[in-house]
Amino acid sequence: MxxxxxxxxxxxxxxxxxxxxxxxxxxxxxxxxxxxxxxxxxxxxxxxxxxxxxxxxxxxxxxxxxxxxxxxxxxxxxxxxxxxxxxxxxxxxxxxxxxxxxxxxxxxxxxxxxxRSVAQLLGGHKTYADAYVTYGFPVYDPDQLVELGRQLMAKGHTRLKMLVGVAKGGLLEDAMRVKYVREALGDTLILALDGNENPSLEYATQLCRLVEDYNIAWFEDPIRNNDARDLAMLRKRTTIPLSAGQMDGHSRQFREWIEHDALDIFMPNSMYNGGMTETRRVAHLAQIYNRPLSDAGGGGIYCLHHVAGFRNGTLVECHLGVEQLEQAIFTDAPEPIDGRVHVPERPGFGVTLxxxxxxxxxxxxx
Missing domain, CATH: 3.30.390.10 (Enolase-like, N-terminal domain)
Known part of the structure; x- marks a missing residue:
């Protein structure tokens, strides 16, 4: 060949x-x-x-x-x-x-x-991955966040992620939006935050203090540029688990985060870090350090395979935009059913352009 x-x-x-x-x-x-x-x-x-x-x-x-x-x-x-x-x-x-x-x-x-599917080539731990939905965009006002959250929960989703660090009213509005969603959608919802590497260390620290009591599952990309020293400092200041890696998730970056004891959840994205070969290195590093392996950054069908393939794989992202894109660009992209996405049965990544x-x-x- x-x-x-x-x-x-x-x-x-x-x-x-x-x-x-x-x-x-x-x-x-x-x-x-x-x-x-x-x-x-x-x-x-x-x-x-x-x-x-x-x-x-x-x-x-x-x-x-x-x-x-x-x-x-x-x-x-x-x-x-x-x-x-x-x-x-x-x-x-x-x-x-x-x-x-x-x-x-x-x-x-x-x-x-x-x-064989790529998930099987990586280890074949599962034939599916549980999903979370990235939905809490700044374009939505608090009532729209609740309305859309209820629609997603009615479809079987139990894990939602909101963007923070982007509210026009700043820190207090950010915290208010999180509290409003939590109180309206209930305690059974798994709720996560994503800073998209926008907040400063001080902003992220204050936000964590304001929302810590609202049972936040993780805070993704919480610090500007995901600086390892700042991430480590934030991790010492909060009980909220920190995650990173969607845009800069190659193995040497994860090694630096580990060396600074800065990260709880590994989130590599094979579309940006050099590919599945590099994600495999990251996954093994995560296993060595007993860290869960997840997905972020619109990796879609590609990240589904690494989350399903490795035994420390946890959640795959369903992004409201990326989900539409993959349904259009592939004839057979898998869709989430009751909060779970199944790996296609066809070999390779299992989709057709x-x-x-x-x-x-x-x-x-x-």
């Missing part, structure tokens, strides 16, 4: 939030289709940042370097690609996103060739 060709493309979809019909965000995807000489085509993906730069890097640099290689030889492929992506020092940003596109496509091919949608959403570089 040899890699013979690749196609990359950038797509933007019109995603809308329920109740308000406002843009949902996270609507751009870079797709890499890697083809082998025996007819397998693996699909890798990244998103959001400088998408045409990612696509160009994949097409003009990374794929050219691995043509003729066996996609199953992941260590050899990464040994070939990593010096191209970053000559020295720590890799980050779009170079890891480009690497992720290629790596995920390789995993898809490996799964197809072996007749919708060619009509890809055609209609294609964005060419200017």
């Amino acid at each position: 040899r890699i013979i060709d690749a196609r990359t493309s950038v797509h933007a979809l019109d995603l809308r939030l329920p109740l308000t019909n406002t843009p949902a965000g996270d609507s751009t995807r870079v797709i890499c289709e890697l083809e082998t000489d025996d007819g397998f085509v693996g699909v890798g993906m990244s998103a959001r940042f400088l998408p045409h730069a990612i696509a160009s890097a994949v097409t003009n640099h990374l794929v050219q370097a691995i043509k003729g290689m066996d996609p199953r030889d992941l260590e050899a492929i990464h040994a070939r690609l990593e010096p191209i992506v970053s000559e020295r020092g720590r890799m980050s940003g779009i170079n890891l996103a480009a690497l992720a596109c290629v790596d995920l496509a390789c995993w898809d091919i490996i799964g197809q060739a072996s007749g 919708n060619r009509d949608v890809l055609k209609d959403t294609l964005i060419r570089p200017e």
